[in-house]
Amino acid sequence: MSEENEEKEPKLIIDDDWKTQVQKEKEALAEKQAAAESTADDATPAASEEASSADDSQPSDDIEPPPASFEMLVAMLGSQALISLGKVPNPMTGKNEPNKAIAKHYIDTLAMLQEKTKRNLTGQEHDNLTQTLHQLRMLFVSM
Secondary structure, three states: OHHHHHHHOOOOOOOOHHHHHHHHHHHHHHHHHHHHHHHHHHOOHHHHHHHHHHHHHOOOOOOOOOOOOHHHHHHHHHHHHHHHOOOOOOOOOOOOOOOHHHHHHHHHHHHHHHHHOOOOOOHHHHHHHHHHHHHHHHHHHHO
């Protein structure tokens, strides 16, 4: 009976392959950093400053953008309209900068999108676009 219990006990299998893979990745990263540092040392100070400022202005490739969708398109155009209406600060300047002509352009773009996609949207997409347009138009009129 003890032999049957020994056979039923699960065997513990330890996979050490992941440890090897992690070690290889660490070594590759260290080599890459060492190569970057050696090329930075060889560069002139002005060139390294330009490189660092260029790196700061470029968005990180680590951040994935949200998936493309109709709702996202409406949200992007709506956000631009809100910025142009002066209801949301401009992310570049941090100031509310109303621009009636640009706000009208974004609202008209959403209206054109609504017309071109008539009867081709899901109920939620239709409602989202209709509500966004209504709210933006009311804000525009109150401006």
